[in-house]
Amino acid sequence: xxxxxxxxxxxxxxxxxxxxxxxxxxxxxxxxxxxxxxxxxxxxxxxxxxxxxxxxxxxxxxxxxxxxxxxxxxxxxxxxxxxxxxxxxxxxxxxxxxxx
Numbered sequence: 834x835x836x837x838x839x840x841x842x843x844x845x846x847x848x849x850x851x852x853x854x855x856x857x858x859x860x861x862x863x864x865x866x867x868x869x870x871x872x873x874x875x876x877x878x879x880x881x882x883x884x885x886x887x888x889x890x891x892x893x894x895x896x897x898x899x900x901x902x903x904x905x906x907x908x909x910x911x912x913x914x915x916x917x918x919x920x921x922x923x924x925x926x927x928x929x930x931x932x933x
Contacts, residue, residue, distance in 0.1 A: 841923075844923070845920075845923050845925065848916060848919050848920055848923065848925075849920065849925070851916055852913065852916040852920060855909055855912050855913050855916060856913065858905075858909050859909045859910065859913060862902065862906050863906070865902065866902060866906065869894060869897060869899075869902070872894045876890070876892070
């Protein structure tokens with residue numbers, strides 16, 4: 834059964850909403866990853882200059898579940914690819930949304 838124009842528009846809207854949420858989730862995960870990179874670089878620098886490093890360097894960030902972060906990044910990228918394909922199939926120009 835062919836969807837009505839209203840049903841097709843609603844379906845398109847749902848996929849666009851999912852795409853927007855996934856893009857924001859990916860952005861948040863990438864920001865978190867960049868912060869961790871900065872902290873790891875700071876730790877490496879402290880280790881290279883241990884003689885002047887503070888005695889109580891904050892290592893709390895090392896409790897991060899790095900594997901979960903990797904998995905989240907990969908899963909979100911895959912979800913975005915699937916949603917982009919679905920949007921293309923609905924006639925939505927995804928390349929316009931990618932700059933946002």
